[in-house]
Structure formats: structure tokens, C-alpha cells
Amino acid sequence: MKKIINDPSTVVAESLRGMAMAHRDLIRVIEEPAVVVRADAPVRGKVAVISGGGSGHEPMHGGFVGRGMLDAACPGAVFTSPTPDQVQAAVQEAHGGAGVLLVVKNYTGDVLNFETAAELAEAEDIPVRTVVIDDDVAVKDSLYTAGRRGVGGTVLLEKIVGAAAERGDDLDAVERLARTVIGNVRSMGMALTAPTVPHVGEPSFDLPADEMEVGIGIHGEPGRARMPLENADGIVTRLLEPIVEDLPFTGGDRVLLFTNSMGGTPLIELYLAHGIAERLLSERGIVVERRLVGPLITSLEMQGMSLTLLKVDDELLELWDAPVHTPALRWGG
Amino acid sequence: MKKIINDPSTVVAESLRGMAMAHRDLIRVIEEPAVVVRADAPVRGKVAVISGGGSGHEPMHGGFVGRGMLDAACPGAVFTSPTPDQVQAAVQEAHGGAGVLLVVKNYTGDVLNFETAAELAEAEDIPVRTVVIDDDVAVKDSLYTAGRRGVGGTVLLEKIVGAAAERGDDLDAVERLARTVIGNVRSMGMALTAPTVPHVGEPSFDLPADEMEVGIGIHGEPGRARMPLENADGIVTRLLEPIVEDLPFTGGDRVLLFTNSMGGTPLIELYLAHGIAERLLSERGIVVERRLVGPLITSLEMQGMSLTLLKVDDELLELWDAPVHTPALRWGG
Numbered sequence: 001m002k003k004i005i006n007d008p009s010t011v012v013a014e015s016l017r018g019m020a021m022a023h024r025d026l027i028r029v030i031e032e033p034a035v036v037v038r039a040d041a042p043v044r045g046k047v048a049v050i051s052g053g054g055s056g057h058e059p060m061h062g063g064f065v066g067r068g069m070l071d072a073a074c075p076g077a078v079f080t081s082p083t084p085d086q087v088q089a090a091v092q093e094a095h096g097g098a099g100v101l102l103v104v105k106n107y108t109g110d111v112l113n114f115e116t117a118a119e120l121a122e123a124e125d126i127p128v129r130t131v132v133i134d135d136d137v138a139v140k141d142s143l144y145t146a147g148r149r150g151v152g153g154t155v156l157l158e159k160i161v162g163a164a165a166e167r168g169d170d171l172d173a174v175e176r177l178a179r180t181v182i183g184n185v186r187s188m189g190m191a192l193t194a195p196t197v198p199h200v201g202e203p204s205f206d207l208p209a210d211e212m213e214v215g216i217g218i219h220g221e222p223g224r225a226r227m228p229l230e231n232a233d234g235i236v237t238r239l240l241e242p243i244v245e246d247l248p249f250t251g252g253d254r255v256l257l258f259t260n261s262m263g264g265t266p267l268i269e270l271y272l273a274h275g276i277a278e279r280l281l282s283e284r285g286i287v288v289e290r291r292l293v294g295p296l297i298t299s300l301e302m303q304g305m306s307l308t309l310l311k312v313d314d315e316l317l318e319l320w321d322a323p324v325h326t327p328a329l330r331w332g333g
Numbered sequence: 334m335k336k337i338i339n340d341p342s343t344v345v346a347e348s349l350r351g352m353a354m355a356h357r358d359l360i361r362v363i364e365e366p367a368v369v370v371r372a373d374a375p376v377r378g379k380v381a382v383i384s385g386g387g388s389g390h391e392p393m394h395g396g397f398v399g400r401g402m403l404d405a406a407c408p409g410a411v412f413t414s415p416t417p418d419q420v421q422a423a424v425q426e427a428h429g430g431a432g433v434l435l436v437v438k439n440y441t442g443d444v445l446n447f448e449t450a451a452e453l454a455e456a457e458d459i460p461v462r463t464v465v466i467d468d469d470v471a472v473k474d475s476l477y478t479a480g481r482r483g484v485g486g487t488v489l490l491e492k493i494v495g496a497a498a499e500r501g502d503d504l505d506a507v508e509r510l511a512r513t514v515i516g517n518v519r520s521m522g523m524a525l526t527a528p529t530v531p532h533v534g535e536p537s538f539d540l541p542a543d544e545m546e547v548g549i550g551i552h553g554e555p556g557r558a559r560m561p562l563e564n565a566d567g568i569v570t571r572l573l574e575p576i577v578e579d580l581p582f583t584g585g586d587r588v589l590l591f592t593n594s595m596g597g598t599p600l601i602e603l604y605l606a607h608g609i610a611e612r613l614l615s616e617r618g619i620v621v622e623r624r625l626v627g628p629l630i631t632s633l634e635m636q637g638m639s640l641t642l643l644k645v646d647d648e649l650l651e652l653w654d655a656p657v658h659t660p661a662l663r664w665g666g
Contacts, residue, residue: 004638018603231340
């Protein structure tokens with residue numbers, strides 16, 4: 001196993017320690033149980049937006065903690081749901097008196113553990129709402145999921161509801177907005193290579209040198225089809241068509257296009273793929289209003305990519321453009 | 334070869350096209366000869382800062398074009414120097430009447446081609462100064478280099494001189510500052526795996542499953558030693574010690590620490606390594622004033638990392654903190 005680590009059992013804790021040092025102006029890290037918190041949390045009178053999930057998808061979610069996005073994130077072990085007590089600790093650190101929105105990706109363990117934490121918070125009279133995102137059009141029911149998986153749309157969701165909470169929307173409004181985003185976002189991914197989980201020590205699956213997996217999950221869960229490697233035009237078309245047809249997105253729709261690297265795919269390839277996706281959308285008369293390109297929801301060192309499309313209107317664009325100050329996304333005053 | 338590309342011969346052009354679409358607010362791309370230019374170039378009365386080099390190191394250099402950093406960048410073919418006519422075109426697009434600083438990484442082809450371009454510009458009465466950065470302490474004379482190679486320090490150099498040009502420093506002052514940075518920055522890298530150049534189609538070198546290359550170049554040039562794989566503490570120590578001893582950096586020195594991924598190394602490992610580097614510096618009494626962590630000077634999908642240390646004072650910190658609006662680095666108002 002070729003990794004820059006000391007011990008598989010301490011990877012997450014050591015990584016969080018380095019992250020806290022790197023971004024001390026934006027976040028702080030609680031070590032036990034592991035929580036990444038906005039440096040100035042709790043923000044009095046603001047809805048707290050909290051997310052979390054297995055580690056190994058960095059910068060998701062800890063890299064999205066900061067002004068204008070998440071108030072806290074709970075990093076589980078690699079590819080493992082965070083525990084209810086992590087989520088509970090995050091709620092206690094981040095709750096500023098205006099309630100909490102929990103953003104959960106649709107994986108069975110995540111949903112269960114966030115649910116338990118929500119019950120614990122309610123027992124302490126903290127108003128909690130939970131939204132579950134399931135934007136992956138690839139497959140229904142999967143290795144760790146009943147229904148569709150939550151993937152790249154989560155990044156857009158967390159940015160947009162984070163901006164709404166920051167401008168002072170109340171818990172009802174933030175929850176309603178989250179459901180709007182979830183209803184309008186769709187994604188699909190593919191892999192060229194497999195990730196290696198540190199405590200496993202070998203690749204999560206075998207993928208021959210001339211094959212790719214289309215519809216892959218972010219933990220290497222099987223997708224729609226394993227097939228011969230295609231060129232970039234073919235790959236992007238295979239991802240974009242099911243996304244567009246699912247919602248569906250139609251001519252005249254305004255969208256945000258997010259082209260994501262699964263980790264090991266370098267930026268030179270990602271920009272190339274992004275250009276193809278923009279061209280294909282333009283041919284369908286779909287108007288790309290905003291773009292996000294980068295490795296933002298990854299699967300360790302897996303080579304591959306995903307596309308996410310969000311239907312937007314003026315309000316969503318305003319929230320997207322609003323300032324954000326996090327380790328991974330930063331713009332605005 | 335597992336890559337998301339259409340044709341090795343069109344990778345750079347197609348990637349630049351996608352990059353231009355993704356960042357149309359910050360940059361524009363000239364296709365022939367290939368140049369990435371700041372959207373509002375030329376900026377009248379400002380020194381233009383221009384860099385370039387082979388592609389395959391993204392986001393370097395095109396991702397550093399924008400307000401507060403580079404005015405233009407010339408991307409060569411993958412791992413291949415840009416041609417003199419690319420640099421000449423960049424000068425023509427970016428020159429705002431106050432002269433041009435060319436930032437060149439020390440590779441023989443880059444130095445020659447930028448020199449030729451500088452002569453062409455001078456023939457047109459455009460004042461040009463050239464600085465060559467050679468911050469890699471790993472080896473002297475290498476596969477493509479006489480003397481030391483230019484690596485991670487380039488990112489810091491371009492940010493700092495870009496900020497100086499933006500605040501209105503004249504060509505003499507910007508050049509002097511560049512030489513100060515070059516005199517105070519040192520780097521070293523290592524690799525776990527080899528990159529694959531698209532038009533070659535196979536890995537640049539063989540590295541057995543239990544070995545690493547310490548002192549690697551960003552094109553996979555041989556380093557100081559090929560040795561058995563070590564843990565993260567060992568790897569970071571092997572990179573940091575030669576850097577610290579070279580300048581040397583000593584107790585009480587104030588520094589900027591840049592922890593860079595070579596591309597394929599995921600953020601979870603990079604943060605872990607960064608934390609170790611901060612700890613080791615602290616043990617030496619060296620004060621880390623600023624940090625930069627991410628894949629910013631890469632070698633395609635190569636797994637590995639580099640460390641860069643820049644000795645700073647209040648003026649360098651002020652320039653580092655100044656606003657920057659580029660695809661890869663963005664902060665400030």
C-alpha cells in the first residue's frame with residue numbers, strides 16, 4: 001500500500017490535526033469525538049448547518065466548514081459513518097440558539113446515526129431538522145444504501161443552505177431551501193481505478209487496465225456497468241445523459257455544472273472533461289450559469305470523475321455567489 | 334493508459350478550452366499559440382508578471398493567472414517547455430506599458446526559450462527582466478537542468494511578486510523582490526508512483542511497490558535516492574531536513590510552509606504530512622507564520638508530495654496576504 005501515513009488506525013486523527021494547523025483562521029478541531037467546527041462557532045441567532053460522513057472524501061465535509069457554509073462536520077473513520085456521539089458533539093458546539101439543520105448523504109449508516117443524534121438533540125430541546133440527499137442517478141439500492149446514494153450534489157447543497165443560514169434565514173426557510181436543492185440536483189460518477197482504504201491495505205476492487213466502471217459510488221460501490229475504457233467524449237456523454245434525462249433538464253433550463261475529480265484524476269483531465277460537458281449542455285440548449293471544477297468529493301486516490309447538475313434560479317444563484325470562507329471553497333468579501 | 338482524454342495530441346488544447354469555460358470571469362485563453370491571460374489584461378501602468386512551463390503541473394501556471402498574481406502564462410506541451418512565440422504572444426497580450434517580469438523555472442529548455450522571447454520583446458522596446466527560480470535542494474544538475482531545478486517555490490514567488498506588481502511597484506522593485514524570494518525559498522519532493530505522459534502512454538519510470546523516490550523532480554527526474562517506503566514521519570523528515578539545512582533555516586526564523594501534493598496524493602494524506610512538518614519545525618524553534626496546503630505544482634497523476642519553506646518578514650507576509658483572484662488561489666476582497 002503506497003500512502004503517506006504512519007498507522008492506518010490514526011490516519012483520520014492525524015489528518016485532522018494537520019488540517020487544524022493549516023486552517024487555524026477558519027476552523028478548529030475537537031479530537032474526541034472528532035468534530036471540525038467553524039472557528040467562531042456557535043454563531044448566536046444563526047441556524048447551524050451540520051454535516052458529516054466517512055473520511056476519505058476530502059475536502060468533504062471538513063473542508064466546507066467556515067463562514068457561509070457549514071458550522072460543523074463530523075468525520076467518521078475512512079468510508080465509515082460518523083457515530084451519533086460525534087454528531088451530538090457537533091450540535092452542542094455549533095448550536096447558536098436558532099436550531100440545527102443536519103445534512104445527511106443517503107447511506108444507511110449515516111441516516112441511522114444522524115437520526116439517533118437528532119433524537120438526542122431534541123431531548124435537549126434543540127430544534128433539529130434533517131434532510132437526506134440522494135442525487136446519484138446511477139443506481140437504486142446499493143452496497144450501503146436503500147434508494148439512491150448521496151454524492152456531488154451535497155457540495156452544492158451545503159454551499160447554498162450555508163449561505164441562507166448566514167444571511168439569517170430561519171430553520172423553516174433553510175430546511176425548505178434544502179429540499180428545493182435536493183429536488184433539483186442530479187449526479188453520476190465513474191472510475192478508472194480503485195481506492196485503497198488504509199486499514200484494508202489493498203484496492204477496494206479489481207478493474208482491468210482496459211476497463212472502467214460507470215455509475216461508481218464514492219466508496220467504490222458497483223455502478224451501472226463495467227465496460228471497455230472510452231475516450232473523454234464517450235465518458236462525459238455516459239455521465240451527462242442519464243443526469244439530464246432523470247430530472248429531466250430541458251432546453252432553456254439554467255444550471256450550475258459541477259465537474260468533480262474522484263481524487264486521482266489530475267486537473268488537466270478534469271478541465272478537459274468540463275469543456276466537453278459544457279459543449280454537450282450547450283447543444284441541448286441548457287444554459288450553464290455557474291461552474292465548479294475540482295476534487296471536492298473524492299474517494300481517496302481513486303482516478304475518475306463525476307458530474308453534478310443543479311437547476312438554478314435567481315435566488316439559488318444569489319446564494320451560490322454569496323461569500324464563503326472555508327478551507328476548500330473561498331470567495332467573496 | 335487510464336486517462337480521461339480524447340487524443341494525446343489535443344490534451345493541452347482541450348484542457349485549456351475547458352479551463353477557459355470554467356473560469357471566464359478570471360481568465361481568457363488564446364488558442365494559437367496557447368496563452369492564458371488575465372481577463373482584464375493588459376492592465377495599464379502595471380508591471381506584467383508572466384510565467385510558463387510544460388503542462389502537466391496544473392494548476393501551475395495557468396491556474397495562477399488573475400488579479401494579484403500572474404498576468405499571463407504559457408503552457409507548453411506536457412512536460413515540454415513553451416516555445417518563444419508563446420512567450421512573445423503572452424508579452425504582447427499582457428504588457429501594460431510598465432515592463433514585464435518573466436518568472437522562469439530552472440530547466441534548460443525553459444531558460445533558453447524565455448531568453449529568446451525576452452530578446453524579441455526588447456527588440457520591440459518592451460522592458461523585460463527575467464528571474465530564474467532554482468529552489469529544489471534535492472540535486473544539482475538533473476535530466477533537464479544545469480544547476481538546481483525550479484519547483485514549489487515558484488508558487489510562492491508568483492503570488493508575492495504578483496501582489497507587488499498589483500500594488501504598483503515598478504519593474505526594478507518587482508525584480509528585486511523576486512530575487513529576495515528566490516534567495517529565501519527552498520523545496521524538496523518525493524514520489525510513491527510515476528506519472529504517465531499522454532503521448533508516451535506508459536509510466537515515466539518503474540518504482541517497485543515497496544519503494545519510494547526521494548528528491549524526485551516534477552517530471553519524474555531521478556532524485557537523491559530510491560529507498561524502501563517509509564512512514565509519514567520518516568518521509569516528512571527526509572524532505573524537511575535537507576531544506577532546513579540548506580538555506581539554512583534556524584531557530585527564530587519566521588517561515589511560510591507549503592505542503593504540496595504531486596497530484597495523486599489525496600488531501601487526507603497531505604494534511605497528515607503537513608501536521609508532521611509543522612511539528613518538526615516547531616521543535617526546531619522555526620515559527621510557521623503562514624501555510625499553503627494543496628495540489629498546486631503537480632506531476633500529472635503522480636502520487637507523492639513536496640515541501641517548500643520560505644523565510645518571511647513583515648513585507649513578504651503583507652504581500653502574501655494581499656488579495657488574489659485566480660482559478661487556483663483566491664482570497665481577499
